[in-house]
Amino acid sequence: MSSDLSDLLVPELIVVGMPAASKKALFAQIGALVAPVLGVEARGVSEGLAAREKDGSTGFGGGVAIPHARVAGLPRIAVAIARLAQPIDFGSVDDAPVDVVVAMFSPPQAGGLHLKALARVARRLRDRALVAKLRGAGSPDAIYALLSDHGVRDAA
Template sequence: MSDLSDFLAADSVDAAMTVANKKALFQQMAAAASRKTGIPAKTIVASLNERERLGSTGFGGGTAIPHGKIEGLDHMFGFFARLTAPIEFQAVDTLPVDLVFLLLSPVDAGADHLKALAGVSRALRDRATAAKLRGARSKDALFALLAGAEARDAA
């Protein structure tokens, strides 16, 4: 996995998702992922909640990477949402979250899943990238920033 566009498509970006809390976020992101993957939304939500019980996927700086391994999924799938207002996420730094990258992987995608998580984490942890994501005016601009983030890191 060399860059986020390996598993994030331009039409899997939401520049202005409005949710009241983490539960609503997971439901909306799972519904969007379900439309793209054919996996039932409730299966995705269950996987995200199961992972979240191990510890929050909100890892600081207003960012979160909810993720899960999904039975029946045959490829890695990403979905990015910028929230219209930050929500409580029980993040490690206790700050509310407004940048969320959903990552779904096949059950047997061990190393690829970890590489993808690391790539997303690097992109979102980069303060300049996070600031640009918060300031981008369109989903196309968001996608371009995310798709290019790994290439910039590698350079």
């Protein structure tokens, strides 16, 4: 099975050095980032992430979190990536603070597609060598290249 996530990634939603002091602040910033690009309400994104987080931490371990939400108005499943300026407490399974956040958004009716996409993302992020490379990536293009089979995007 391919490890390519380019069908889920939205290059404009990859951020290096995002400042966030808490999960709440992070979710608000992700909402503000995602809303204009995906054409949804920022509040709906941040509230969706916060509501899912109340069911249990999406802190995946190893400094990685995969917060996810179903958001009305989305045409497809989309992923945003934020490498944080400073790690924050996420209530992760291993109690490690999080500095790599891979947020996934699905239309409400995505059902099984949401779960399959979430499993693909989680499978990729179990690779500790990949996560180390994500931490060292100096740009959004470098992060995109690490998570796709296509290498760095064409500038054309």
